[in-house]
Amino acid sequence: MSFWKKIASSLALCLLVICNGSTVATALQSSSATYGIDQAQFGNGGELDACSTTYCSKQTAGETAVGNSASSSYQTQAGGLVTDRQESLQLIVNGTNTDIGTLTTTSTATTTATFSVKSYLASGYAVYTSSPGPQNNGYTMHGMTTAAASSQGTEQFGINLVNNTLGGTCNAPANFGHAATQIPDGSFSYGQAAPGYDTCGLFKYKDGDAIAQSATSSGETDYTISYMFNISALTPGGDYKLQQSIVATSTF
Amino acid sequence: MSNEIKSLTKRATAAFGALGLGAALTVAALLAPHAPMAVALTASGGQVQTRAIYMSTSRPGATAQSYLVSFKPATTGTLEGIVVDFCSNDPIAGDTCTAPNGFSVGTPTVNFGATSAGNPTTTGTTALPGTWTPSAAHTNRTLKLDNATGSSLTAGTLYGFTITTVTNPDATNTSPSFYARVLTYATDGTDFTNYDGGTEGTVVDYGGFALSTAATININVKVQETLLFCVVTDTTDPGTAGHTCSDSVYVTGHTPDLTIGHGTNVKIIDNSQIDTATAFMQVSTNATSGAVIRMHAANACANGGLSSDSGTTCAISGLDNTTAGRLVTATPNTGNAEFGLYVGNGYATTGVATSTTNITADPNYHNASNVTEPSTIGGPLTNVNDLWFGLDNTTNSGGVTGTYGDTIATTGGAPCNTTNAHLVFGAIASLTTPAGIYQGVESLIATGTF
Numbered sequence: 001m002s003f004w005k006k007i008a009s010s011l012a013l014c015l016l017v018i019c020n021g022s023t024v025a026t027a028l029q030s031s032s033a034t035y036g037i038d039q040a041q042f043g044n045g046g047e048l049d050a051c052s053t054t055y056c057s058k059q060t061a062g063e064t065a066v067g068n069s070a071s072s073s074y075q076t077q078a079g080g081l082v083t084d085r086q087e088s089l090q091l092i093v094n095g096t097n098t099d100i101g102t103l104t105t106t107s108t109a110t111t112t113a114t115f116s117v118k119s120y121l122a123s124g125y126a127v128y129t130s131s132p133g134p135q136n137n138g139y140t141m142h143g144m145t146t147a148a149a150s151s152q153g154t155e156q157f158g159i160n161l162v163n164n165t166l167g168g169t170c171n172a173p174a175n176f177g178h179a180a181t182q183i184p185d186g187s188f189s190y191g192q193a194a195p196g197y198d199t200c201g202l203f204k205y206k207d208g209d210a211i212a213q214s215a216t217s218s219g220e221t222d223y224t225i226s227y228m229f230n231i232s233a234l235t236p237g238g239d240y241k242l243q244q245s246i247v248a249t250s251t252f
Numbered sequence: 253m254s255n256e257i258k259s260l261t262k263r264a265t266a267a268f269g270a271l272g273l274g275a276a277l278t279v280a281a282l283l284a285p286h287a288p289m290a291v292a293l294t295a296s297g298g299q300v301q302t303r304a305i306y307m308s309t310s311r312p313g314a315t316a317q318s319y320l321v322s323f324k325p326a327t328t329g330t331l332e333g334i335v336v337d338f339c340s341n342d343p344i345a346g347d348t349c350t351a352p353n354g355f356s357v358g359t360p361t362v363n364f365g366a367t368s369a370g371n372p373t374t375t376g377t378t379a380l381p382g383t384w385t386p387s388a389a390h391t392n393r394t395l396k397l398d399n400a401t402g403s404s405l406t407a408g409t410l411y412g413f414t415i416t417t418v419t420n421p422d423a424t425n426t427s428p429s430f431y432a433r434v435l436t437y438a439t440d441g442t443d444f445t446n447y448d449g450g451t452e453g454t455v456v457d458y459g460g461f462a463l464s465t466a467a468t469i470n471i472n473v474k475v476q477e478t479l480l481f482c483v484v485t486d487t488t489d490p491g492t493a494g495h496t497c498s499d500s501v502y503v504t505g506h507t508p509d510l511t512i513g514h515g516t517n518v519k520i521i522d523n524s525q526i527d528t529a530t531a532f533m534q535v536s537t538n539a540t541s542g543a544v545i546r547m548h549a550a551n552a553c554a555n556g557g558l559s560s561d562s563g564t565t566c567a568i569s570g571l572d573n574t575t576a577g578r579l580v581t582a583t584p585n586t587g588n589a590e591f592g593l594y595v596g597n598g599y600a601t602t603g604v605a606t607s608t609t610n611i612t613a614d615p616n617y618h619n620a621s622n623v624t625e626p627s628t629i630g631g632p633l634t635n636v637n638d639l640w641f642g643l644d645n646t647t648n649s650g651g652v653t654g655t656y657g658d659t660i661a662t663t664g665g666a667p668c669n670t671t672n673a674h675l676v677f678g679a680i681a682s683l684t685t686p687a688g689i690y691q692g693v694e695s696l697i698a699t700g701t702f
Contacts, residue, residue, distance in 0.1 A: 086342050086343055086344055086431075086460065086462075087343045087431070087460045087461060087462045088429065088462050089429060089462035089463060089464050090428075090429055090464060091310065091428065091429075091464035091465075091466045092428070092466065093310075093466040093467045093468075093469060094467070095466075095467025095468060095469065095470075096469050096470060096471070097470045097472075098470070098471045098472070099471075099472040099473075100471065100472070100473050101473070101474065102473075102474040102475070102476060103473055103474065103475050104476075109473060111471060113469045113471075115466070119462065122462075123302070126372075128306075128372065130307075130308060130309045130310070131309075134471070134473060136475070139540070153606060154606070208372065210372075225469070227471060229473055231475055232606055232669070233478065233536050233538060233606065233667075233669040233670070234538055234606070234608075234667040234668070234669055235475050235538055236475065236538050236539075236540045236667070236702075237475050237476050237477030237478065237538050237539075237702055238474075238475060238477075239472065239473075239474055240472070240473045240474070240475065241470065241471070241472055242469070242470065242471040242472075242473075243468050243469075243470055244468060244469040244470075244471070245309040245310050245311045245314075245466070245468055245469075246310060246466055246469070247306070247307050247308075247309060247310045247466075248310070248464055248466070249304050249305070249306050249307070249372070249463075250304065250461075250462055251302055251303065251304040252303050252304065252459065252460065252461060252462070
């Protein structure tokens with residue numbers, strides 16, 4: 001093979017187009033059957049491991065293209081040294097321990113919790129809630145199996161992932177919650193609340209339901225879960241605990 | 253650096269200039285021909301598609317969890333081995349694999365059944381054909397499925413299987429993200445047997461997954477134990493009028509000071525008829541096992557009867573029976589003077605959507621065949637068999653005269669909400685009952701079992 005053909009091969013590999021159906025996989029970032037190239041970067045500059053005694057960083061400068069591009073058959077994660085080029089899923093739950101006090105039949109209790117998701121080189125992700133509702137000594141507070149409004153005096157536990165406001169068309173029991181936020185903006189991140197959990201003033205809870213999703217690879221989306229609690233005169237007395245596990249699953 | 257490599261560098265730089273990628277580009281790496289590599293993995297097929305691993309929980313360190321592994325093969329053909337390897341470092345087949353801290357597939361139990369649409373995959377998964385024997389490797393980091401006779405999988409079909417013995421990575425890992433790799437083998441020979449990350453040998457298809465544990469969201473709330481019980485009297489039924497014990501003004505204004513008798517100016521009892529007076533009780537409780545309502549008679553004399561001398565004697569005796577019965581056999585009464593209680597079954601409060609009806613009268617005070625109350629609240633009975641009464645003074649260490657009184661009704665072992673019941677007191681004098689003002693003080697007590 002001539003040197004010019006070798007150059008052409010290395011240029012193609014350095015763009016790191018991830019195609020379906022490759023025949024050989026090795027530990028190098030890019031390779032053919034005979035040659036391999038690792039840690040290649042064509043740009044104005046960069047450093048894989050720029051380190052002080054305490055911190056390290058990956059750096060690039062002057063990249064001409066960054067981010068995800070996809071067709072129906074291929075997708076690429078373009079960018080320099082700081083771009084993650086393997087399947088990735090990051091789920092950060094801001095683990096909370098919240099005590100919202102004592103419930104009564106004449107009031108509605110609300111609270112919120114947050115989590116964030118990003119996933120690259122995926123054809124999408126879904127976030128599931130994996131836990132029963134609030135429990136007390138074997139008794140589980142009634143989860144709202146269909147999205148519905150708050151009703152004081154009726155035993156209800158439900159969530160949504162939108163911004164809730166008092167009055168108006170929303171008519172939520174309080175001003176609480178927040179819509180999904182794309183980081184840094186909607187051109188990089190695409191997560192949203194799942195159906196059933198995406199309407200202001202309506203709440204739902206079924207163990208195992210998808211509560212958030214993205215149909216493509218996505219940068220970071222910050223979500224806020226809004227929780228709503230009502231009790232009836234028949235709700236057994238005691239301490240109720242909700243221990244909610246959030247599970248994110250990406251499809252690659 | 254060799255002359256060849258120098259020349260190569262110059263030409264690479266010129267090539268980027270010709271492509272118009274901008275000025276001052278730097279070639280940061282070299283393409284260097286080298287000796288043929290020792291390739292750790294050779295794949296005859298390709299990358300599996302639509303691959304995902306569904307975790308039953310993301311809680312770090314959780315044990316006995318289920319992982320549904322699903323993927324579409326890239327290649328149609330016979331397989332004898334499938335490997336799923338879990339790594340903390342990366343999902344790249346061919347790389348070495350470091351086990352996530354705390355992770356284990358256990359002594360693996362695998363459910364090979366198909367899954368239905370939406371549970372949790374959108375379309376459902378197809379069971380792997382044939383018989384697969386699971387085993388663990390590399391200190392339970394790796395799941396291996398062995399099919400000694402081989403089964404054919406079809407490219408593009410979404411297969412799935414569920415490992416039910418997984419322990420999630422624990423919280424000591426530097427990142428909650430971790431990875432998995434799936435590799436398929438045409439035979440269960442040496443490559444499959446000796447599999448490890450970085451020495452996969454020859455595989456058919458491969459693919460990587462990313463997963464993540466996450467902190468648990470904990471929210472605590474409290475619900476108070478509640479019991480609300482009241483007894484009132486009124487000329488109309490307060491339950492059907494929508495009154496509740498929460499209405500303190502109503503309750504305070506309708507204390508159950510009952511007068512039994514007939515007449516216009518002064519109400520008396522005689523032997524001519526059975527006279528009644530009615531009170532109404534209402535119970536609300538979230539007690540898991542419901543509530544019991546008991547009645548305690550202050551007059552200890554004559555079966556908790558009515559007394560004209562502050563309880564020293566009771567010339568009008570309480571009905572001495574342990575099951576509901578007639579107050580007297582006939583009117584006019586030629587037998588003894590009697591006093592008794594009838595308890596009605598529960599009914600809801602009008603206008604309270606969540607009101608319940610679960611009060612059940614004790615059979616000592618209620619006979620299902622004899623429950624016809626006077627048409628006017630506090631009126632006389634038309635027939636001695638219209639309403640049967642009781643006043644148990646023997647059961648449970650003295651019945652109504654015992655320390656805690658006698659059970660007259662229960663909520664059937666369940667919570668109740670604004671449930672009402674009638675309390676009808678009946679009395680009839682005998683031909684020899686001394687004249688006087690007779691009184692009884694009956695205390696009703698509701699007890700919840702939480």
